[in-house]
Amino acid sequence: MSALKPETRAWLDETGFAVRDEALWFAALTHGSMGEKQDYERLEFLGDRVLGLTIADWLYAQSEAPEGKLAQRLNAIVSRAMCAQVARGIGLPPHIRISKQASSDGGRDSDNILGDVIEALLGAQFLDNGFDASRELVHTLWRPALESGAGKAKHPKSALQEWAAGNQRRPPEYELIDRSGPDHAARFTVRVSVHKVGEAVGMASSKQEAEKEAAREFMEKYG
Template identity: 80%
Template structure:
């Protein structure tokens, strides 16, 4: 690990003890090394989810459905990537030249994955309390902005269709391009005898969300 990366980690709020583990947390699979960020990402995803769920439960008397709605918005891949960009993560990701040339260093999927892998490393090196405190610091703008308060576009469209006695919306992937680590999806959503709209994003789920939002803006 370079001195610059270690200094950036510590300035951001991470506490580095086992340097080799943190090196793995920043290593993309395209590097072809024995250890990359995938296992730590798996762990960090759970650390993030529990930390945000704990915060929401303590701060709100909202029912389970509303809490889940906010949780899903705050821990989404899109939000994780936004946090990653905010702290300047991209230059510190160890990724192959080809993957970087393909846009991998700015991919929502990769940025989101690495944020989670770093939280996994924080948990293993420093425990849950320190990890939860860091999550609250890094995700505070999302927590305080009301992210997830509004209904998810797909849920809103589903309810709109039912309320207007229309068939349920149908989603179809119309285009999928780019390398595996930086794919772009285009999804079309249609409601019978009403119309259709499309959305494009770096994951199928986000493209469906964008399509549903576009549909509601046009027909809702």
């Protein structure tokens, strides 16, 4: 049977994850590079839904905002970058089971991997302890993001789209100009341009985040 390291078991308990079936949690912390039968992917699929429903329910209860505003905040709070921020905040990186090669390539600090693993842990929490316990933990871990007002500001791509329309310009065009690094620690570079105005570049660990960074940079330069 898969056994967690004592320090990892203690960390899970201290963080609020109630461990009963160790095999679930062992899988939740295991990256595919380990080449083992069970890794975090299936649990991440489940945990993503647990997180999304919990945050959507919370936002609905706390705000009278219309659907569009609720969706804007939800997308920001459950984003890969926010999940990775929460993961770093609770000290997750050293507890990820990842190959030496993937780790040396920056896997332990990859937004994609950190986001996936913390969602996998939520999936394990759901299977081991039920939805109520999972929701309570999400409320605790994501409270700073909710209280900070994350997502209240307009998404950079939406802001740029509206700016272009308001200034009688063509819609912004996004182009992926570079992708580097291994899959688990990829870096994407995207260029956004508006005809007869200019262009800007953004870099991030996903194409979507790179587009957002490019749009934000464009607005800072020309908006």
